[in-house]
Amino acid sequence: MKVRRWEGRAEDQFIQLTEGMVPAETLEDPVDSDDFTVEQLGPRHELVTVAPGGHRVALVLPGHPEQRFVGLGARHGLHVDQAGRRVQLGADRAYTGPDCPPDMLDVGGIPQGDYAPVPFVLCSRGWAAWIENDGSGVRFDLGDEVVLSVRSASGPLKVHLFTQRTPAARLRAFLEYTGSLPPVLPEWAYGFWKSRDVYPHQTDAEADWAGHRRHGIALDAIVLDSPWATQYNTWEFNPHQFPDARGYVSKLREDGVRTVVWVAPWVNLDSREGQYPPDDESARLHREPAPNYEPEHFVRGADGEPLVSKWWMGKGSPVDFTSPAAERWWREQAKRVLELGVEGIKADDGEGWYFPDDVQFADGRTGAEFAWGHGLAYRRSMQRALDEVHPGTGVLFGRPGWTGQQAVGVTWGGDQPSDFWSLKTLVAATLNAAASGFSNWSHDVGGYLGERLVSRATKELLARWVQFGCFTPLMQAHSRFEQEAWTYDDELLDLYREHVLLHERLVPYIRAAAATAQRTGLPIIRPLALTDPSDVRGWSIADAYGFGPSFWVAPVLEDGARSVHVDLPRGDWIEVATGRHVHGGGEVDADAPLHRVPLWVRRGALIVTYPAEHVARGLGDTPEHERPLEATLWGEPTCGRAKVRLADGTTIRYDRGEWTVPPDRPVVFEERN
Known part of the structure; x- marks a missing residue:
């Protein structure tokens, strides 16, 4: 690690009409040094602090040709992997779609609102970084070197490095430390x-x-x-x-x-x-x-x-x-x-x-x-x-x-x-x-x-x-x-x-996943990089995702498409529309007529839902613990057992053909093989 400083000035331009920020700075030649401090804040959590000075100050980490990066908030682009990019948070979104005028394409597109940035990034090579700073100009350069920088006017550069064993554990450590674990919200x-x-x-x-x-x-x-x-x-x-x-x-x-x-x-x-x-x-x-x-x-x-x-x-x-x-x-x-x-x-x-x-x-x-x-x-x-x-x-x-x-x-x-x-x-x-x-x-x-x-x-x-x-x-x-x-x-x-x-x-399935997020930080929508980080595909899949613990969803993203080519995670899956069993770990083709989204469920998954007639008008006001349920087992579990715990504490178990539920909860069971 080393420190890099620049003299210079900010010249960002805000486009009010589109709420887009065009980032710009005039910087002099940088000066490198090793004037930083390191503090151990906990197991696998270090804080690197650099005093402000000059216009911009950075912590420089070694790069690697195989590094992949996800995170940084809602990065609107065609790619999930942010490797090779220079991202100034709050100024990193532009429309370059089919209706962008050619003269705007030449200058990078129409600047748009970069609404939900987060100064946190997960790296595929065993670390994550959070920049503790609330000012404008926070920047992540994720190229041959990893350069994490702030403008000195915003205060010292504080970089928290998390090195827990998995990306999900690093995300959890960040959320716990910053008080950012997501809540379980009301049903509606x-x-x-x-x-x-x-x-x-x-x-x-x-x-x-x-x-x-x-x-x-x-x-x-x-x-x-x-x-x-x-x-x-x-x-x-x-x-x-x-x-x-x-x-x-x-x-x-x-x-x-x-x-x-x-x-x-x-x-x-x-x-x-x-x-x-x-x-x-x-x-x-x-x-x-x-x-x-x-x-x-x-x-x-x-x-x-x-x-x-x-x-x-x-x-x-x-x-x-x-x-x-x-x-x-x-x-x-x-x-x-x-x-x-x-x-x-x-x-x-x-x-x-x-x-x-x-x-x-x-x-x-x-x-x-x-x-x-x-x-x-x-x-x-x-x-x-x-x-x-x-x-x-x-x-x-x-x-x-x-x-x-x-x-x-x-x-x-x-x-x-x-x-x-x-x-x-x-x-x-x-x-x-x-x-x-x-x-x-x-x-x-x-x-x-x-x-x-x-x-x-x-x-x-x-x-x-x-x-x-x-x-x-x-x-x-x-x-x-x-x-x-x-x-x-x-x-x-x-x-x-x-x-x-x-x-x-x-909704009961979604809120059960929300309860997991509240405990562990693992979100309801789950990129493969969080659930199977050793599968290198997960750091770049931008057109499919896990929805809770058991679904894999592939939204149709091309006009007129009636089939999709999908990366399917490792494991055994069942295509919901056809009942076809598929072994994951590779690519699959699926039909996608207009009325259907390609969807798979993990074999052995227990999915709990509300009956259609109960929610046909909406969720209404029935207390959650009084609602009727449907429990569907998709294929025989590997060990013959499956269990679901809902957000309200209701637990449903399947054990080699036997079901266990609370005695006062109406549940309809189904097994699909």
Whole structure:
């Protein structure tokens, strides 16, 4: 190991329209030294510390031609393996898909929001590294040398090196040390949620709910995305848009459907550039400063005055969550809405892009030191509000990432265009997010931004995205355009309904995997690198993954494809659609007609689900321990025994033809050979 320093300056450029950061620095020739300290923090855990100095400071580790790397948060790209890349976190995503103009391709693509970065990486050669830093400019150069660096303005370089025997053990050590083990969330957090970019009026939101009921699609929550409030962000329902907000929330809740409201951590002086309903009174409100604009609660600029910036919903100031008074002020406003019966918060925004290096937080840190730590403080505040009003049942749905955010609510993958390139990169991002400790994960089924940003997803794309969403911890559909299943055709409607229902049935299986994640850090979605690290394929597979302990899923990621070529993990597998037994460890071909996602189950696996008729409308309010179950044994287990422990503690055992279950739990058994 050695230390490397550069003099220079940062020249990053933020593209507000796409929330993309273009990283740039002017650096002088580096100077190498060995001025670092090493502290043993525990078995197989070292902390290497380098004092700040110059513009950028790095720890340099030897490279290796066979090193592979996964992690670093949700890395949107066509590859999972990050070897050979230079990644500046928060500035490492660009659209280079089929609709990217050639002149933009020449400069690396259209910069997009790098929503959920994490300064943690797993290496195939027996180590992992976490950079303990919350500033902008954290960089991982994973080439012939491994160069882990920060800008000196963010403080000392602190690199934690984990050398536990397996990648899963190294991930667990990182999550335990940072307090980032993911929680087991309420059942409805793993169900099916629906939203639109804008519900112009309460009647439109009611129509969406009614559409799911009319067409027999299970539903657990409606998300009222932006806008729903009088201005950004007042925590007050707009009476011209929702004339009976309490009644609306209550009516849905009586039908077993929860309400989630969107928010961003800004209070606006001018909301005209945001979204608002088409009526004149709503337009008038959005021209006015938000009535809860209280300057003492905001992040401050270098001049000591509240930071005022343009963001994608207008012009305003970000809340300073390092101030106990500001956090309490914001949380109490949220609680007023939650007390109406709202049970979820969609905590959008919160990434570090909007904080220049010289801004001041109330706890004394600068933007250079804390820009990317702000999102965790924001999420914790919102989770605290939910816990105080709906203890044990409220759910947070957040966008930003960084160290610690794995432990708070569900994270979703941000904004994607509606094309197959974006679906493909989202699957890769999901795998790297999982390798970074995100277990409670979701995405916008169908893509949020639309095809070429001007029209909804095609039928084929929506079908394939629904199938990926089915095998994601939370299945959530959201778009700028009309992407309700019943607006396409009967074939798509049937496919959509069937996959939503399958996802609902899998909730006990998903939550059992979530309980494993809470104990061990092993996420619900499982890249092969975490479950069989000696299989070199696992460090590069970007189009298939483990879903819990027993499924292997291969989403269809090519337009028009009716078959897939899949790397199957070692072991014995059963193809779910055909019952065909397959020996893993190599490549297999599988048919993939439009109505089916290629799926395998490990031979001998015991899969516990809910009966279809029990969740056909959604999860509703039946207490988890009272729900009926179905237990399916897929092939004879190698040792003749199998056992499942659900998140509520229910244990089901199979032992050479004999089943054991709690006496008061209704269970239907099936054996498939």
